[in-house]
């Protein structure tokens with residue numbers, strides 16, 4: 001085993017232990033929570049190692065990095081999640097490799113995703129990104145639609161050709177009323193998910209929780225956690 005493989009295996013085991021403990025504490029089955037490893041800023045060689053270690057879901061937040069990485073790893077049995085703020089001029093590229101776009105936060109983006117998914121003959125799973133720190137009707141600093149706009153956007157995704165409404169995603173806000181209150185934030189996301197599922201019962205993905213707050217996300221009921229640092233190490237730079 002290479003040194004990097006041993007390191008990633010050890011980190012993965014620790015994260016797995018944390019998820020299992022959080023499930024146990026919440027009275028949930030381990031199978032209810034899917035680990036998505038966020039591989040942004042790390043090379044395709046790490047993605048290949050992770051795949052060999054049994055990881056099945058990876059996430060990226062920048063198309064410039066993700067597109068070549070996904071191409072290099074196209075032989076691996078991986079689902080690719082796009083989790084970053086997405087400009088419409090990058091949609092054509094993203095739709096080529098992304099199985100899920102978790103950062104759907106405005107109608108113009110839905111229209112672009114739908115058009116390109118149809119053109120590519122693909123079905124793209126979409127999660128509406130909720131900004132719990134957004135002002136009424138606005139968008140969050142790190143993307144996301146404000147709480148008041150979630151249902152309308154979910155309906156729009158559900159009726160758009162080439163797109164499948166899969167659920168909701170959030171990033172715990174650093175500012176505003178939910179700052180430092182991750183579990184409350186994730187419980188709010190669960191409440192919104194309940195509302196959305198009344199109209200769209202299959203949209204049952206709830207993506208919340210990162211390296212520092214995955215326990216709170218599992219406690220709140222998240223179905224997917226997105227973990228980068230705790231598996232791959234601290235990233236250099238601000239991303």
Ligand SMILES: *Cc1c(COP(=O)(O)O)cnc(C)c1O
Nearest residue numbers: 038061083210211226227228229
């Ligand atoms: C980077 C990132 C993560 C992972 O964050 P870590 O703190 O490294 O675990 C999760 N979600 C999104 C949207 C991200 O951009």
